[in-house]
Amino acid sequence: MSIELVSASVTGDAVQIARQDGRTMVFPAIWLRDNCRCSACRHANGQRLFEITDLPRDLALQQASIQDGRLRLVWTPDDHISEFEASWLAAHELGGELRAARREQPVLWDRSLIDALPAADWNLLRNDPAVELGWLDKYAAYGFGLLRNVPAETGMVEVVGNHLGFVRVTNYGSLFDVISVPKPNNLAYTAVGLGVHSDNPYREPTPGVQLLHCLESNAPGGDTLLVDGFHAAEVLRRENPAGFELLTQLPLRFRFRDAKTDLQAEAPLIGLDFDGAVKEIHFNNRSADILDAPVDLVAPWYAAYRNFAEILKRPEMELVFRLGPGDLVVMMNERALHGRTAFDPSLGRRHLQGCYIDKDGIESRRRVLRRQLGLSKDLAA
Incomplete structure (x- = not known):
């Protein structure tokens, strides 16, 4: 106009x-x-x-x-x-x-999204900028996206990561294998079920985007769980305003350590922008360290923490689906909380490879594609 x-x-x-x-x-x-x-x-x-x-x-x-x-x-x-x-x-x-x-408006979702998962074929996406932009728009709206038919080959997760952004090297390497191993330094490398969580909140900054690529999936169990952390936070804000406010203010320290690593970072469970919109979730029971807080706030904080955790566990909040060989899920790590059901490694194999990319890289790619396709004008010009 x-x-x-x-x-x-x-x-x-x-x-x-x-x-x-x-x-x-x-x-x-x-x-x-x-x-x-x-x-x-x-x-x-x-x-x-x-x-x-x-x-x-x-x-x-x-x-x-x-x-x-x-x-x-x-x-x-x-x-x-x-x-x-x-x-x-x-x-x-x-x-x-x-x-x-002007702010990116997230589309909040729950289990009803199961019949309309944001997905695209990898071969079409990497060869057609319009297909890629359409998928990136859905990823931005929902906080995650699926890619189908990614070759079930070692290292392809890095290829996809470097196409969408820039792979971030951590103490786990440029990529990591999610598979049951003896004497694991992380519960991800076991067969136990994992509640939904954000990865690596003990890093500063927290990895912005996680990719998980399925190479093998014939063990019973091991279904993927996803919950919209932004939606859960808004439910908490509506049902328990005081608890919501406390979780946005009081930081929790997260920690990971093994023989060669000792990582620590602090953040509130729910992060807000200046205008009060939810912008990030840090939730990881396995990596939560000791709460360092005033005595009078400890009990109220734990009550709010439990309330938030219960919301995340509500069946209507959970997307449950199975990744097959060649499926790759890309998740905003501070929004799309992920987990898995337990699986039985004695009856088959479940092998995923993962990597992290920073969120600015994938956001940049989306903006560049919009410019290249003539769909937006750079407002800074």
């Missing part, structure tokens, strides 16, 4: 802009100066060419007007001129609802 600017005026330390549709946009003056788009302020690559300390301390606006459909500002004391396109201003309005609308 075309945006037409009618008039602009300076009110205190802000600029008010009237639009033809009757709406008014308000921008702080310092914000506009810092975001000046002119060639003296921005390199052609979009990076800023000045430091905040380069701006005059007594910076102020001499004039604000609309010329040729653009906002034109004249600054004092340096007589600098800034111009802004109407579409750029509209895309960056700072009102609360408008800011929230």
Whole structure:
């Protein structure tokens, strides 16, 4: 929709802009100066060419007007001129609802998603940018996605990881085998069932994305469990606001140690952004260390922790499905909590390979594909 600017005026330390549709946009003056788009302020690559300390301390606006459909500002004391396109201003309005609308909106899910899992064929995806973008859009909405027909060969999980982003090397290596082994240093390498969890919350930062690729799956059991941690957090917020708030504020230390490693990190179980939207979940009973908290908060925190854990275990929250050879699941590690049912290694084999990639890599790939397919304009331009 075309945006037409009618008039602009300076009110205190802000600029008010009237639009033809009757709406008014308000921008702080310092914000506009810092975001000046002119060639003296921005390199052609979009990076800023000045430091905040380069701006005059007594910076102020001499004039604000609309010329040729653009906002034109004249600054004092340096007589600098800034111009802004109407579409750029509209895309960056700072009102609360408008800011929230720019945020990625997750689609909360439960077990009813079982008949519409976000899936794509690996061969089609890697050869067709439109197919890949469609799958990435679903991954972004649901927090996970399935890839079918990935060759059931050792190392393919790394190939997929490096296609979607950049594989992150950890103490487990660039990839790891999820298989029952003697004397395991992690319960993942046993045949026991695992409750849903986020991986490696003892790292800083926590791995953003986990990939698990099925190579063999003929042992009875070993079904994959997935729960939408964001949905569970919203249920807790609705049913127990005080408990929800406590889990967003009080951090828990997580720890992993073996003969060669001792990793520790702290985070609240539920992380929020500035506006209060859930942005991350850190939940791992096996790696939870000792809660270091004021005495009067310990019992309430444990009550909220138990409440959250019970919500995660509700049958209606759980997606349960079986990965077959060639299936690969990609999960937002701080949203799509994963686990498995127990399996019997004496009656067959279950062999998965996994790796981690950082979330910025896969998010970058999605944005680049949107640009390449002409489906979005870089708002920073």
